[in-house]
Amino acid sequence: MNWYVVYTKPKWEKKVAEQLKNKGIECYCPLVTQVRQWSDRKKKVEVPLFNSYVFVQLPDSERNAVFQSVGVVRYLFWLGKPAVVRDEEISIIKKWMDPSESNDVSIHSFQVGDAIQLESGPFSNQKAIVQEVTNTHYVLVLESLGCVLKMKHK
Secondary structure (H helix, E strand, O other): OEEEEEEEEOOOOHHHHHHHHOOOOEEEEEEEEEEEOOOEEEEEEEEEEEOOEEEEEEOOHHHHHHHHOOOOOEEEEEEEOOOOHHHHHHHHHHHOOOOOOOOOOOOOOOOOOEEEEEOOOOOOOEEEEEEOOOOOOEEEEEOOOOOEEEEEEE
């Protein structure tokens, strides 16, 4: 079975994922914990890693079942076909999101535009291009995964 990307209404990712799970549809909505500040307090909240996206795994013949859930807008398309996410890409995201994984990353002095290969962590063996270098972090572009990774200096 393939993994597909479902586009949801804004801020509906967790609700859609819950509805899909209740209907027996395998889905994955990676969440990250962020500290949000209001005028009177700070609070830790779980927000989706990918805004308005939920990954679903189901047979091609049952793809329309997701539209029975409130908040689902459409599938994400690539080149006129529903976008398919490979199992290994989902595994990489899950591994990266696993708090029990220790992700020791050592980065040496790199310059903007350098092409590097990550040696450890969930993105090991992935090629990246250094997009930004600041006093506190590096921004890397992982072209094969189509994402941008922000890493703190040690």
